[in-house]
Amino acid sequence: MVDSITEEILNASLAGVVKQMQEALFRTGFSTIIRESHDASCAILTAGGDVAAQHIVLPLHLGVFPVSIKAVLERYSSDNIREGDAFLVNHPYIGGSPHAPDMCVIVPVFIKSELAYFTASIAHKSDIGGSVPGSCSGKATDIYSEGIHFPPIRFVRNREISPEIEALIRANSRSADLVMGDIRGQLGCGWLGSDRIVELVEKYGKDTIDRAISQRVANVERIIRKEIEQWSDGSASGDRLLDDDGVRIGHPIRIVVTVKKDGDQIVFDFSDSDDQAIGPANIRPSLVKAACAYVVISSLGKEITVNQGVLNAIEIITRPGSLLEPELPAPMNTYNPTVHAVINSGFDALGQLTEMVQRADGSDSRSLIFGFPKKRDEVRPSISYEIFAGGSGASSSNPGLTGCHVNQTNGRITPIEILETEYPLRITEFSVLKNSGGRGLFSGGDAFRRVYQSLEDGIRLSIRSSRHQIPPRGVSGAQDGKPGKATLYPDGEPKLLSSREVNIPLNRGESFALDTPSGGGCGNLSESSQGSTRVA
Incomplete structure (x- = not known):
């Protein structure tokens, strides 16, 4: 037992270490997806693989870190892990990774020759092989089309990367220098975190830090359960539809959740969701749990430390063979729309049991991948990978925002200056689609348009998007x-594309335009004349 002041100091110190790791990773990133889009997260975990501290950039990774660490421990055991080792895992079915490009780099932290903690980072790689540049084929029908997969492997000994494993990664990537540069950045941030933890141990002692972590995890779980206890007992359901899985075009996919609440227990049951998809719309249970944790902590109305206690406070049920617990080798690289649907359906169901602020759906997230096959300045073929959103949904207290990520995504759009200086692209339009948000007492956030013009022949474009058929849902009228x-504008003539496309040719002078979805509105517009400011 430690006193509350010491607990708070150590909690803030560990969170500060993770933030330092995060900033180091962003600043040393080779690819734009790390240094510009910030598609990465860092964490500190206990020797048993529980999350002790995480700096929230991508809430989704909260559920992945413990699965990845425990996969390493299952394969190697703590007795076979040495100081100076580091581990790599990106296999969704073994390490819980969202998809293969999200590589988890794990560094063990030793105190007096004893394995005491882990530092870890998950960061998206620009290309790890597979059938299309960027390793994210919206038409994949198995994970073998999605790039190279690593079960937990020891790829570093004595702080030296195995040349054999580096050669293997390089042989399978279209942008090997970027990938290895980003992996080295992950190692660097992991070692930085390790050094900072050792400094904390020297100041406070390992036993004190361990007790503070255990106490904080227990307190977080207790606080959440205390809030849950105040919600209405019972069950409620919510659902969402996805446009399709990228392969069976025009066939929507349905996610259904029933939230069951009894006392301080809450269960999210997704058993009635659709069977696993042929295309890459599937997700693993580690993401489902992180998504449900996000729903719960967003509904508390108070700030809370994000650690293992959040995951311990909730339970999920998924059905084997379903979209949310697929069986190998079902693909999953375009997982983001599915996670958004899990979150939005969860908010719908939970909103029937609580007095939480109502919210409409936002635009979700999407990415564009440009592959450049020609060598430029004697550099190997390069990849541009962008992540961006659109309009956020309105709530019962505020309108939506324009160009704002929602739910589990907190990425940043790549600046035009970076795109135009590093790639043979010109951005000819970047504009807000004014008044496009769903109208209501509070209107949804506006969408935006971005138009790309190719300056070279032979460029290949892939799209990972959503809500091109089924719009973001408005609520309360x-x-x-x-x-x-x-x-696509080949020869100036418009050609409408689907939300998931692969290897679309784009030659010199041709253009491509993406209009993002806008956010749904909240509340009947007629209520504004009655002076209403909130929807019950």
């Missing part, structure tokens, strides 16, 4: 948002 749209 408000309008839905506007669906997104992807348009």
Whole structure:
């Protein structure tokens, strides 16, 4: 037992270490997806693999870190892990990774020759092989099309990367220098975190830190359960539809959740969701749990430390062979729309049991991948990988925002200056689609348009998007948002594309335009004349 002041100091210190790791990773990133889009997260974990501290950038990774660490421990055991080792895992079915490009680098932390903690980072790689540049084929029908997969492997000994494993990674990547540069950045941030933890141990002692971590985890779980206890007992359901899985075009996918609440216990049951998809819309249970944890902590109305206690406070049920617990080798690289649907359906169900603020759906997230096959300045073929959102949904207290990520995604859009200086692209339009948000007492956030012009022949474009058919849902009598749209202009003539496309040729002078979805509105517009400011 430690006193509350010491607990708070150590909790803040560990969170500060993770933030230092995060900043180091972003600043040393080779690829734009790390240094510009910030598609990465860091964490400190106990020797048993529980999350002790995480700096929230991508809430989704909260559920992945413990699965990845425990996969390492299952394969190697703590007795076979040495100081100076580091481990790599990106296999969704073994290490819980969202998809293969999200590589988890794990560094053990030793105190007096004893394995005491882990530092870890998950960071998206620009290309790890597979059928298309960027390793994210929206048409994949198995994970073998999605790039090289590593079960937990020891790829570093004595702080030296295995040349054999580096050669293997390089042989399978279209942008090997970027990938290895980013992996080295992950190692660097992991070692930085390790050094900072050792300094904390020297100051406070390992036993004190361990007790503070255990106490904080227990307190977080207790606080959440205390809040849950105040919600209405019973069950409620919510659902969402996805446009399709990228392969069976025009066939929507349904996610259904029933939230069951009894006392301080809460269960999210997804058993009635659709069977696993042929295309890459599947996700693993580690992501489902992180998504449900996000729903719960967002519904508390108070700030809370994010650690293992959040995961311990909730339970999920998924059905083997379903979209949310697929069986090998079901693909999953375009997982993000599915996670958004899990979160939105969870908010719908939980909102029936609580007095939480109502919210409409936002635009979700999407990415564009440009592959450049020609060598430029004697550099191997390069990849541009962007992540961006659109309009966020309105709530019963505020309108939506334009160009704002929602739910589990907190990425940043790549600046035009970076795109135009590093790649043979010109951005000819980047504009807000004004008044496109769903109308209501509070309107949804507006969408935006971005238009790309190719300056070279032979570019290949892939799209990972969503809500081009089924728009973001409005609530309480408000309008839905506007669906997104992807348009190719070969020879100046428009050609409408689907939300998941692969290897679209883009030659010199040709253009591509992406209109993002806008956010749904909240509340009947007529209520504004009555002075209403909140929807019950």
